[in-house]
Amino acid sequence: MTMAAGAFSLFGAMGVAIDVGRLFIIRNETQAYCDAAALAAALELNGTSQGITAATSAALNVGNKYNIDSSALTTQCVTSGNNTITTNCVTVDFAQTQNGTYSSNPSNASGYIYARVQTSVNANLYFMPALLVKFTSGPGYIQKVNALAIAGQIDLSTTQIKNGAMPYTAVSTNPSQKDFGFTVGGLYDMQWPQYNANRGHCAQGDSLSHLEDCFNSTPCSGDLNSATLKAVTQSWGASTNGYWGYNSNSDIAGTVLGTNQIVPVALGDNLQAMPETTANCNSAPCNVLTNGNKAVEAGILDARASGDDDVVLAGSNNGTGNGNCSNSCWNNVDGLTTISDYFFNDNPLGNGRRTFLVPVVYPGCANYNTTTQTCGSTGTTTSTAVIGWGEFLLYSKGTSGNSTWYKDNLQGNDPFCAIYVGPWTGPEGNGSGSSSGGSGAYRVKLVQ
Amino acid sequence: MIAIRRRRRQSGNVLIEAALGLLILVAVFSGTFDFGFTFWQYNALQTAVNNGAHYAAQLAWDYCSTCTLRSAGDMTTAYESAVRNEVVYGDPTGTLTKPVLTGLKTSNITVTANNQTGGLKVPSSITVTLGADSNGNYYTISSLWGASNFFWKGVSMTLNGKPSVTYPFQGFVTAGY
Numbered sequence: 001m002t003m004a005a006g007a008f009s010l011f012g013a014m015g016v017a018i019d020v021g022r023l024f025i026i027r028n029e030t031q032a033y034c035d036a037a038a039l040a041a042a043l044e045l046n047g048t049s050q051g052i053t054a055a056t057s058a059a060l061n062v063g064n065k066y067n068i069d070s071s072a073l074t075t076q077c078v079t080s081g082n083n084t085i086t087t088n089c090v091t092v093d094f095a096q097t098q099n100g101t102y103s104s105n106p107s108n109a110s111g112y113i114y115a116r117v118q119t120s121v122n123a124n125l126y127f128m129p130a131l132l133v134k135f136t137s138g139p140g141y142i143q144k145v146n147a148l149a150i151a152g153q154i155d156l157s158t159t160q161i162k163n164g165a166m167p168y169t170a171v172s173t174n175p176s177q178k179d180f181g182f183t184v185g186g187l188y189d190m191q192w193p194q195y196n197a198n199r200g201h202c203a204q205g206d207s208l209s210h211l212e213d214c215f216n217s218t219p220c221s222g223d224l225n226s227a228t229l230k231a232v233t234q235s236w237g238a239s240t241n242g243y244w245g246y247n248s249n250s251d252i253a254g255t256v257l258g259t260n261q262i263v264p265v266a267l268g269d270n271l272q273a274m275p276e277t278t279a280n281c282n283s284a285p286c287n288v289l290t291n292g293n294k295a296v297e298a299g300i301l302d303a304r305a306s307g308d309d310d311v312v313l314a315g316s317n318n319g320t321g322n323g324n325c326s327n328s329c330w331n332n333v334d335g336l337t338t339i340s341d342y343f344f345n346d347n348p349l350g351n352g353r354r355t356f357l358v359p360v361v362y363p364g365c366a367n368y369n370t371t372t373q374t375c376g377s378t379g380t381t382t383s384t385a386v387i388g389w390g391e392f393l394l395y396s397k398g399t400s401g402n403s404t405w406y407k408d409n410l411q412g413n414d415p416f417c418a419i420y421v422g423p424w425t426g427p428e429g430n431g432s433g434s435s436s437g438g439s440g441a442y443r444v445k446l447v448q
Numbered sequence: 449m450i451a452i453r454r455r456r457r458q459s460g461n462v463l464i465e466a467a468l469g470l471l472i473l474v475a476v477f478s479g480t481f482d483f484g485f486t487f488w489q490y491n492a493l494q495t496a497v498n499n500g501a502h503y504a505a506q507l508a509w510d511y512c513s514t515c516t517l518r519s520a521g522d523m524t525t526a527y528e529s530a531v532r533n534e535v536v537y538g539d540p541t542g543t544l545t546k547p548v549l550t551g552l553k554t555s556n557i558t559v560t561a562n563n564q565t566g567g568l569k570v571p572s573s574i575t576v577t578l579g580a581d582s583n584g585n586y587y588t589i590s591s592l593w594g595a596s597n598f599f600w601k602g603v604s605m606t607l608n609g610k611p612s613v614t615y616p617f618q619g620f621v622t623a624g625y
Contacts, residue, residue, distance in 0.1 A: 010476065013477070013480050014476075014480045014483075016484070017480045017481065017483050017484025017487075018480070018483045018484060018487070021483065021484050021486075021487030021488060021491070022487060024487070024491050025487060025490055025491050025494060028491055028494050028495060028498070029494060029611075032494070032498040032501075032613050035498075035502065035615075036501075036502075036613070036614060036615045036616065039505070039615065039616050039618060040573075040616040043616055043618060058616070062573075062614060062616070063573075063575075063614045064612075064613055064614055065612075068490065068610065069494075069609075069610035069611050069612055070610075353570070444618055
């Protein structure tokens with residue numbers, strides 16, 4: 001009797017020390033796996049089925065191991081059919097909201113911005129079975145260890161963006177419309193051509209049908225609509241053309257290449273009256289929307305595009321529509337068919353340096369209400385409200401490390417155009433695409 | 449007569465039995481404790497490495513031609529030391545000086561940037577691993593009793609390349625020009 005009690009407590013002590021110790025390690029390791037995999041997956045989601053495929057693959061290839069860092073986890077669980085796998089496997093699925101319905105392969109990927117990764121692994125027990133202790137059903141010598149993590153693209157539109165925005169803007173007069181009324185793949189002014197009120201019928205306040213003629217050079221094609229042109233000509237006039245930030249060449253380079261944003265910007269802020277931090281501004285608010293310095297900026301935009309390393313898969317269009325990329329090509333397209341090539345036909349996924357984040361602004365919009373997405377008043381010359389965050393793609397031409405598109409194609413009066421990708425999603429550096437719908441900025445983050 | 453003689457000698461036997469029993473019990477208990485303690489320490493390391501890797505993946509990517517780079521085309525030394533400090537002290541600045549486990553050095557922490565590509569060498573993911581320190585020695589988890597114990601040789605675990613945790617890189621790029 002004493003022997004039995006002694007053996008029982010002895011095995012109990014050993015079980016707690018050794019088996020439970022190992023279980024805790026495995027639990028921690030699989031949790032790390034799920035966290036990293038969920039983040040990797042959420043970074044790939046872009047509202048398309050390619051994004052779902054890429055997300056699943058990114059999660060399964062995250063590389064973290066378990067069982068004192070010795071066992072890999074790369075198998076997807078299969079719940080139906082002949083080859084069911086339910087242990088030592090990974091389940092990756094997606095949803096539109098954190099607590100929504102998760103599906104591993106949604107038929108329409110639009111709006112799927114949450115990725116959930118679950119793992120289930122079996123750990124062998126050595127001492128606990130002697131006590132006839134069973135935590136779960138099944139053989140007593142096996143303990144199932146489950147872990148779960150959910151990562152999502154979290155809306156940042158109402159919080160301050162403190163880092164990462166380029167010193168340009170995109171103009172929209174449709175705050176509440178999907179994609180700000182922009183067309184994905186369309187061209188929009190980052191830096192407007194000079195407005196010239198001396199041209200015929202171009203005095204500020206005129207609302208004529210050909211306002212584009214009031215510029216020294218034609219604005220980018222996506223902006224040639226009367227509402228946008230009117231907002232720009234009436235509210236910005238000749239003194240402003242969309243650049244915001246510092247004017248020294250080194251500062252411009254630092255801001256464009258390093259995205260060393262000068263001030264935090266939040267939705268609804270008046271970008272014409274942001275406090276500036278330079279010495280030449282003595283008292284806030286200072287006007288930070290300036291004309292910039294175009295001669296220098298073209299070269300810096302090229303330098304930024306040159307930093308991109310997205311390699312297009314052989315056989316893809318490479319922007320020409322001919323499928324003429326015979327080997328691995330640099331994504332050196334300067335046509336408009338670039339977005340699908342750029343985001344889906346590249347392998348491995350590049351660093352996404354050609355994409356960038358800018359505030360989308362409404363020139364003339366004052367007292368912007370972020371809830372109702374409406375302006376208190378429009379046509380105000382001293383106010384340009386931030387109505388959202390857009391992701392754009394720079395043109396490039398040449399070879400990786402040596403793009404010359406902006407320098408080659410632009411004269412002093414010309415605008416800087418860029419290709420609209422979508423509402424900005426997450427950090428740069430991952431070649432991540434945009435989420436579908438909405439007009440916010442997103443950051444990929446663990447939520448559970 | 450015989451029985452009485454046997455009884456007389458039993459006091460010595462009890463002493464020897466108790467000593468032998470105790471010997472075994474102490475060995476078993478210290479062994480059990482050692483295993484548990486080793487696992488506990490490994491768990492602490494795994495958590496620290498995981499936190500460090502997660503931190504590294506969100507840190508701004510620091511690379512420029514004029515920065516002090518760890519080696520040509522690699523991360524800056526500032527980035528590396530911030531990650532190492534985060535793992536060892538739970539504090540990227542290194543203000544805290546108590547390591548998560550005694551004897552763990554920042555040089556034990558290997559920070560690897562995976563698939564660095566492009567002009568700015570932005571990685572696709574960051575791996576943090578426990579490796580050899582600056583003298584080429586691996587970190588060893590030693591049990592409380594260690595090899596010095598007379599009854600039990602002690603559990604020791606030399607960590608060469610584990611724990612190792614990888615996170616997808618999701619930080620900003622803040623390279624200078």
